[in-house]
Amino acid sequence: MTLDEKIGQMTLFTTDWGSTGPTIREGYQDDIRQGRCGALFNSHTTAFTRQLQEIAVKESRLHIPLIFGYDVIHGYKTIFPMPLAESCSWDLAAIENSASVAADEASAAGLHWTYAPMVDISREPRWGRVMEGAGEDTYLGSLIARARVRGFQGENFDHADKIIACIKHYAGYGAPIAGKDYNTVDMSERVFRDTYLPPYKAGVEAGAMSVMTSFNEYDGIPATANKFLLQTVLRNELGFKGFVVTDYTGINEMVNHGYARDLSHAGELAVNAGVDMDMQGAVFEQYLKNSVEGARVTEKTIDASVRRILEAKFALGLFKDPYRYCNAEREKTVIFSAANLEAARDMARKSIVLLKNEKSTLPLPKKMHSIALVGPLADAKSQMLGAWSGAGDGESCISVKEALTERAAKNGFKLNYVKGCEIEGDVTKGFTNAVMAARNSDVVIAVVGESKEMSGEASARSDLSLPGVQEQMIKELVATGTPVIVVLMNGRPLTIPWIAEHARAILEAWWLGTEAGPAIGDVLFGDYNPSAKLTMTFPRSMGQIPIYYNYKNTGRPYDPNSKWTSKYLDGPNAPLYPFGYGMSYSTxxxxxxxxxxxxxxxxxxxxxxxxxxxxxxxxxxxxxxxxxxxxxxxxxxxxxxxxxxxxxxxxxxxxxxxxxxxxxxxxxxxxxxxxxxxxxxxxxxxxxxxxxxxxxxxxxxxx
Missing domain, CATH: 2.60.40.10 (Immunoglobulins)
Known part of the structure; x- marks a missing residue:
């Protein structure tokens, strides 16, 4: 291999996805032909990946196959609950199966590699990416990291139905100051090792074949060039043998960090620290050859990185058959199979947390006269999938309104649907019809929460109350005297003290994916008895954040009868709902x-x-x-x-x-x-x- 070809294997680019499907610019096709690109992401469907693979295998000098990656976070086409929701099931077998189904569908669409699982422990609900993880606890988070890696990768790649897992974001990404994405992280080595490192360790022990570096710094050095993280801990202590990829333009951003003089310097820092693959930044492509020729990077270092990447391609069987993941018939039969949809529905039911059930309001009786269904998320199909739903299609999702309409026809009750308000904004003109529906019904089901765009990457919030006028609408519904059941759809813990006090029942439904509506209906009507429990603490107010169950005691622990202890003057120390909390229809x-x-x-x-x-x-x-x-x-x-x-x-x-x-x-x-x-x-x-x-x-x- 020439030096250019070696660097090409270390380069990861994205394709584009237009309104009519996947596209790739001619420049990228030429990169593949010239061996300047060894991996692509956002390329999926068997037809498209085969087209690109043929360029690599037939038109490049060395015929080295590409590896195709994608954000398969909680499903490929059949979307499962977001990972934070799944973690509330505490069901490791079901979580592993969720990842296995996702791998089965993704591999059927030509994909080899997912940028999951995210194993970042987080005690910071303002941070939008908590929806991708397993919550605040190290022990449970480690078990879930192991389960998800096993689900994605399986025992081997013999049947081309599993994909490479990528544990991310290494390391400490879940602890951004003030909850702002991409922000600085500041923690001691002891806190890092005790609290944040174990899930990464569990993922490595489970056999994860790739690791993604995080955007943040650790101990003053960006993770993408942090030798302590990438060499001392990851390679030497944890024994990781796979390849390390940056996050999107992570190398380039070290210039903004003030750690690299320029892009060339940034690339040298990254590769010498242990980064094997540059995601989208093109730094390796443009500058790494000069760095080797200038003796600032050794070719031995390049060879080690290329070897790890090629070993992954060999493990996938791509050198034996570069098209083994391009099976159009399998793509047709696997995606949205009956078994996959049933698994998604089962996982969704297991993820719903019953937060309140005053006067045993739930489950609802099968025979009722009328139900008022209100709220901006009651018939929002595209929202059901949640953030990071990748190739998911909102039209394939079943909304709460659709699910309850079907039940109404079967059980003989009248469903009075009124949207009432939008997720955001201050328009209240829909309240009148919502209140009228409530007065003319036996019970109100209010489906409220966040939009999917409010969580995920670059989606930090400084106010975790219900957005817009949704809580105001609920207050008017409660004032009618009709029992109000609140169904929350959101990507993080919210501050809902008024609702917690006045709603008759509350279901935390998160974003449940393709089968959201039927799963919620199953729980509302008692076809499924909820058993999920929270894996993140729900604060009473923003002032309590960050709040988590395994805090330190301090020298003056909380005493409600003494001012001179660790507490607030204007509110309690206790959370609204603690870690591990969740009710059932059983006692x-x-x-x-x-x-x-x-x-x-x-x-x-x-x-x-x-x-x-x-x-x-x-x-x-x-x-x-x-x-x-x-x-x-x-x-x-x-x-x-x-x-x-x-x-x-x-x-x-x-x-x-x-x-x-x-x-x-x-x-x-x-x-x-x-x-x-x-x-x-x-x-x-x-x-x-x-x-x-x-x-x-x-x-x-x-x-």
């Missing part, structure tokens, strides 16, 4: 928490159990959660940390003993001398239905 009682012994050694395991009883008349599922607290450490420790959970199904009146096992490894952290180990001492072991309502026992860990 569960926790009792008889037992620990096998009160003292155990570093070499032992500790057995913990609790009896859970379904005290209701409905079969239901419960997510039993285990937390620990290290009471004294060489550095201060959080007030609680999730260390285990089990999702159980119990028939009415039945009980189950739920067992957990802890070892010293589960209690390890980065100590004062930065060793990852457990320290002897006292611990609280806590079990309950969420992070606030817990039973506890004390144990002693000895050497």
């Amino acid at each position: 569960f009682k926790y009792d008889s928490m037992q620990i096998a012994r009160t003292e155990f050694s570093m070499k032992d395991s500790l057995l913990i159990s609790v009896k859970v009883t379904n005290t209701s008349e409905k079969e239901g599922e419960e997510i039993v959660q285990l937390y620990v607290r290290d009471l004294v450490g060489s550095v201060t420790r959080p007030v609680k940390e999730l260390k285990g959970f089990e999702k159980i199904k119990l028939p009415s009146g039945q009980q189950k003993i739920v067992n957990f096992k802890l070892t010293a490894k589960d209690l390890a952290f980065y100590t004062a001398d930065m060793k990852f180990e457990a320290e002897p001492g006292k611990f609280w072991i806590m079990i309950g239905p969420d992070s606030e309502h817990l039973q506890k026992r004390e144990v002693n860990l000895i050497k």
Whole structure:
């Protein structure tokens, strides 16, 4: 390979997507012919990818196949719930299957590589990209990272039905100051290692074949040129063997950071730090050859990067058959298959969190006289898919109105639909008809929330209340006296204290994807008993942000009876809804928490159990959660940390003993001398239905 051809393998460009489908400029086609481009993204459908692959294989000197990437974040065509919603299911098998279905469809459309999963832990709901992740908890986030990598990649690529996963954004991208996307991140190495690093580690251990660098800096150095992140930690400590790609123009942006003098310097910093592929910036293409000829980058460094990229292409089987992912017949049969749609509906139901259910308003009786359906999201098909829905088509989605119209015809109730207002803006003229519909109905279902454009990349919000006049409309609906059920559709936790107090019932439905309407209908009418629990804390007010369950205690912990403690003068410390919270149509009682012994050694395991009883008349599922607290450490420790959970199904009146096992490894952290180990001492072991309502026992860990 010539140096130009090697650099070409390290170059990733995007194609364009016009109103009539995918297009590519002639200049890009020439790049492929000349070997100046080794990968493309935003190219999909078997016809288009085959067209481009033929240029690479038939018209370039070395005939090296292209790799095609795409943002397959929560589905390809059959769109599943956004990742934050999926995480609320706490169902690792279902989450893995969601990624597997996405890979199945994407691979059928000629794709080899997805820019997912995003494994950034985030405690910052103002940040729009929380919708792409698994929430605020490191333990759960790590398990989900592993599940999603396994789902995308499977065991191997033998059947051309799996795609390469890309864990992103490495590293610390989920902690931007003030919640603004692309903003500076400032954290200690201890916080990085204890809180933010584990999900990346889990993704690497699961076999992820690529890693994407983040836009932010870490310890004053942009991640795209950070040798500590890319070499010390990723390569040497975690043992990552795959290739590293930048985010979109990440190399170029180091000039704006004030870290690189110019683009040539930026490229040298990136490649010498461990970046293998330049996404869209064209820095490697334009400047890297001169850097090698000027001895500022060694050809050995280039060779190592190219080898990693070619190894990925070999693993995909592209050298044996460059068109193995271009199967038009498979594309027709796999996409929107009945099995995929059913999986999407099941995942959507599992992701809906019941936040309130006063007077057992839900589930609704099958036989009703009339229902008022109001709100700007009740019949917004394109919004159901949510942000980062890629190749998803809003017209393929089933809205809440469509789903309830079908139920009305079957069950014999009248559906009074009124939009009422827009998502944004101050127009209230639709309130009159909405109020009239409420007065003439047995119950109101108000479907409100954010537009999909309000979350995702570059979508930070400084005010997390319902946008526009939606809350004002709900106040008028509540004033009619008709019970109001609020269905929220949003990409992040919102501040909804008034709604939480006055609505009769609240469903957090997030963005559920293609089968959103039927899934919501299933929960509203009791065909599915909700079991999801929050993976991000819901604040009462903006002033509480950032708010998360595993905070440090401080020297003056909260005391409601003392001013001189850590608290607000004008509001409570407690969140509106805590991490791990979610209701069911069933009720569960926790009792008889037992620990096998009160003292155990570093070499032992500790057995913990609790009896859970379904005290209701409905079969239901419960997510039993285990937390620990290290009471004294060489550095201060959080007030609680999730260390285990089990999702159980119990028939009415039945009980189950739920067992957990802890070892010293589960209690390890980065100590004062930065060793990852457990320290002897006292611990609280806590079990309950969420992070606030817990039973506890004390144990002693000895050497």
